[in-house]
Amino acid sequence: MSVWRDVIGQEPAVATLSRAVEDPAAMTHAWLLTGPPGSGRSVAARAFAAALQCPSGGCGECRECRTAADGTHADVDVIATEGLSIKVEQARDLVALAQHRPSLGRWRVIIVEDADRLTERAADALLKALEEPVPRTVWMLCAPSVEDVIITIRSRSRHVRLRTPSVEAVADLLVRRDGVDPPMAMYAARASQSHVGLARRLARDEHARIRRHDVITLTTKIRSVGDAIDAASDLSTIATEESQASSAERDAAERTRLMEVLGADPTARTQPPHIRSQLASLEKEQKARATRFSRDMVDRSLVDLLSVYRDALVLRTGAPTALVNEDSRQTVQQVAQVLSSERLLVAMDAIGTARERIAANVQPLLALEAMALDLRLPR
Numbered sequence: 001m002s003v004w005r006d007v008i009g010q011e012p013a014v015a016t017l018s019r020a021v022e023d024p025a026a027m028t029h030a031w032l033l034t035g036p037p038g039s040g041r042s043v044a045a046r047a048f049a050a051a052l053q054c055p056s057g058g059c060g061e062c063r064e065c066r067t068a069a070d071g072t073h074a075d076v077d078v079i080a081t082e083g084l085s086i087k088v089e090q091a092r093d094l095v096a097l098a099q100h101r102p103s104l105g106r107w108r109v110i111i112v113e114d115a116d117r118l119t120e121r122a123a124d125a126l127l128k129a130l131e132e133p134v135p136r137t138v139w140m141l142c143a144p145s146v147e148d149v150i151i152t153i154r155s156r157s158r159h160v161r162l163r164t165p166s167v168e169a170v171a172d173l174l175v176r177r178d179g180v181d182p183p184m185a186m187y188a189a190r191a192s193q194s195h196v197g198l199a200r201r202l203a204r205d206e207h208a209r210i211r212r213h214d215v216i217t218l219t220t221k222i223r224s225v226g227d228a229i230d231a232a233s234d235l236s237t238i239a240t241e242e243s244q245a246s247s248a249e250r251d252a253a254e255r256t257r258l259m260e261v262l263g264a265d266p267t268a269r270t271q272p273p274h275i276r277s278q279l280a281s282l283e284k285e286q287k288a289r290a291t292r293f294s295r296d297m298v299d300r301s302l303v304d305l306l307s308v309y310r311d312a313l314v315l316r317t318g319a320p321t322a323l324v325n326e327d328s329r330q331t332v333q334q335v336a337q338v339l340s341s342e343r344l345l346v347a348m349d350a351i352g353t354a355r356e357r358i359a360a361n362v363q364p365l366l367a368l369e370a371m372a373l374d375l376r377l378p379r
């Protein structure tokens with residue numbers, strides 16, 4: 001077994017990283033791991049961290065390997081933002097941490113999972129640390145693409161590019177690691193377009209499958225302006241519900257834990273001011289997290305939607321490519337019958353524009369309504 005076993009379909013990247021583990025001349029103090037969402041950037045970073053800590057270079061079995069991979073190693077810090085950005089204060093904390101020698105391990109590893117979410121000031125603060133490397137400290141920055149990271153950070157780190165793994169590789173992983181049945185694993189890998197995390201969720205969560213199906217079938221329902229407005233509202237509702245369902249329990253647990261830490265009486269009708277202010281800042285954090293999650297969910301729905309028009313185009317052109325929505329072939333056929341290739345491209349453009357606008361902080365519902373108007377089928 002090896003620490004790299006879950007880093008699937010990334011042979012060139014794994015070759016580069018394992019060479020760095022073995023050969024000090026191939027090692028450097030800052031790495032930039034890029035790859036599309038779901039390609040396994042953070043899995044790769046954790047595997048690299050484990051290989052660096054492991055006395056045998058990444059056996060995958062020892063204590064160092066296991067704790068580095070599951071995020072409990074004392075000298076491996078993983079920073080994942082759940083809000084919309086990583087703030088300068090957080091970046092300064094990391095820079096301070098980077099000055100310390102590793103406590104037990106061979107390296108101090110700091111993994112920043114969303115380096116594309118560093119604010120400008122946070123990126124500046126971090127840059128100083130990258131400019132003055134500390135021996136035995138390694139930074140691993142993860143982002144969707146190099147363009148998402150400011151150029152000064154890019155130029156001070158070594159770039160390793162991950163690619164989208166094949167559908168088969170993702171399905172294999174679900175079967176091997178998560179015990180998913182092979183046909184379900186294949187459906188989930190295909191429907192998620194090789195997004196490992198999402199494939200896992202689709203395979204294990206029926207609600208996620210229903211949500212996806214609802215989004216796919218919207219494509220055959222939009223005929224009038226009224227339908228378009230309804231479809232936009234449905235998309236937005238689906239995202240909000242999914243976001244609330246996943247956060248309600250966690251939000252409540254965090255609140256209870258904070259009350260315990262502060263020694264507050266959970267049954268008291270009013271809390272003293274210092275507790276109120278702590279609770280208010282927790283709620284603010286939770287709200288930022290919900291906003292980000294709900295936006296991510298909308299984006300995910302748009303990727304699902306896009307896949308239907310892409311599949312319809314595949315059918316129309318008769319290309320021998322596999323459909324993403326093999327399980328919803330009838331829906332795809334219906335769309336392919338009524339929309340010309342030109343209209344399909346217009347629909348795909350409209351979805352792309354909506355994704356860009358939402359990423360640029362346009363209110364999602366507005367962007368979705370504008371998009372849905374371009375998805376209308378001829379009457």
Ligand SMILES: [Zn+2]
Nearest residue numbers: 054059062065
């Ligand atoms: Zn090991």
